[in-house]
Amino acid sequence: MPELPEVETVRLGLAPFMVGNTIESVEQRRADLRFPLPANFAARLTGRRIEAMDRRAKYILARLDDGEVLVMHLGMTGRFTVDEANGTAVKPGVFAHPGTDAPRHEHIVFHLKDGAAIRYADARRFGYMALVPEAGMADHPLFKGLGLEPLGDDFTPEALASVLAGAKTPLKAALLDQRRIAGLGNIYVCEALYGARLSPLRLAGTIVTKAGKPTERCTRLADAIGRVLTDAIAAGGSSLRDYAHADGSLGRFQHSFKVYGREGKPCPDADCQGVVKRIVQSGRSTFYCPSCQR
DNA sequence: AAGAACTCCTGTTGGC
DNA sequence: TGCCAACAGGAGTTCT
Numbered sequence: 541m542p543e544l545p546e547v548e549t550v551r552l553g554l555a556p557f558m559v560g561n562t563i564e565s566v567e568q569r570r571a572d573l574r575f576p577l578p579a580n581f582a583a584r585l586t587g588r589r590i591e592a593m594d595r596r597a598k599y600i601l602a603r604l605d606d607g608e609v610l611v612m613h614l615g616m617t618g619r620f621t622v623d624e625a626n627g628t629a630v631k632p633g634v635f636a637h638p639g640t641d642a643p644r645h646e647h648i649v650f651h652l653k654d655g656a657a658i659r660y661a662d663a664r665r666f667g668y669m670a671l672v673p674e675a676g677m678a679d680h681p682l683f684k685g686l687g688l689e690p691l692g693d694d695f696t697p698e699a700l701a702s703v704l705a706g707a708k709t710p711l712k713a714a715l716l717d718q719r720r721i722a723g724l725g726n727i728y729v730c731e732a733l734y735g736a737r738l739s740p741l742r743l744a745g746t747i748v749t750k751a752g753k754p755t756e757r758c759t760r761l762a763d764a765i766g767r768v769l770t771d772a773i774a775a776g777g778s779s780l781r782d783y784a785h786a787d788g789s790l791g792r793f794q795h796s797f798k799v800y801g802r803e804g805k806p807c808p809d810a811d812c813q814g815v816v817k818r819i820v821q822s823g824r825s826t827f828y829c830p831s832c833q834r
Numbered sequence: 835a836a837g838a839a840c841t842c843c844t845g846t847t848g849g850c
Numbered sequence: 851t852g853c854c855a856a857c858a859g860g861a862g863t864t865c866t
Contacts, residue, residue, distance in 0.1 A: 542859055542860090543859050543860090545859095546859065547859095574842070574843090574860090574861090574862090575862095598859095598860080613860085613861095614859085614860090615843095615859095615860055615861085616843090616844095616858070616859065616860055616861095617843090617844080617845085617858090617859090645844085662843095663843080663844050663845065664842085664843045664844050664845080664858090664860095665842085665843060665844085666842070666843070666860055666861080667860090707836090707837095708836080708837080709836080709837060709838085713837080713838085716860090716861090717837095718860090718861075725859050725860070726858090726859060726860085727859055728859085777859090778859070779859095780858080780859070781845085781846075781858070781859090782845090782858090782859080783859065822837085822838060822839075823838090823839070823840085824858095824860095825857080825858090
């Protein structure tokens with residue numbers, strides 16, 4: 541569900557409530573999400589002050605005062621909501637955890653010292669949380685192989701060229717590969733490729749010179765990636781089915797999609813007579829305009 | 835060893 | 851209306 545712009549929006553929504561606050565207690569309603577939760581999860585968080593909230597790729601990072609980092613990934617359907625009054629914001633009739641009035645898919649609640657509650661719900665449970673020592677975080681398995689941070693200062697056409705050089709996989713698959721560039725997902729890959737007018741089927745290595753330098757296409761792609769992510773964050777991300785901000789409001793960027801979910805619609809480029817097409821690449825839908833994306 | 839397929843899980847949607 | 855297959859903002863694991 542959430543790609544970089546949605547994760548960043550969630551981070552921005554959570555930070556004012558969490559930074560500087562202390563975790564008073566943790567309700568953990570199951571032992572695992574996608575993976576087992578850390579041993580003694582609740583106990584290790586209790587009493588910890590949150591020093592900062594950061595993001596790396598699609599991970600939200602809560603830096604704790606004991607040198608550990610609470611790492612949170614939303615998977616496809618993970619959702620945080622802030623409950624300022626710490627009441628039970630439960631819709632009637634939707635219960636799951638026996639003996640409680642907790643919503644069916646609400647798995648973890650962080651109760652903060654000032655009375656707010658941070659609630660994590662995740663229907664498909666593809667999300668996960670981990671506790672990682674800040675010192676060795678770069679070498680941790682979750683982060684070691686992560687690729688370029690597309691909004692980082694070091695994300696340049698040259699850097700993009702370096703991670704695409706020699707790749708014989710289609711651009712679509714290469715850009716979804718978090719080991720090359722970390723943070724894009726299905727929507728923003730489609731939108732960035734449209735922005736750069738590059739075909740998702742084009743082999744990734746073909747936009748890099750033999751010397752490993754960026755071609756003009758590669759420069760266009762780097763620009764398009766930065767632009768679409770920045771614009772999407774400014775719009776509060778994209779809300780399709782599950783995603784909402786921490787305060788419950790919705791993103792707006794879905795109204796700006798050029799190709800995603802627009803199969804059969806005319807290409808938005810006034811100079812192009814093409815029609816948006818949907819194909820399947822490595823099991824995922826790809827939307828693009830075959831006439832102007834080459 | 836790169837690249838594609840399969841897998842986890844639940845909810846929603848669209849076609850017959 | 852009802853049933854069921856297809857599909858969904860992800861990504862680790864397993865195959866070829």
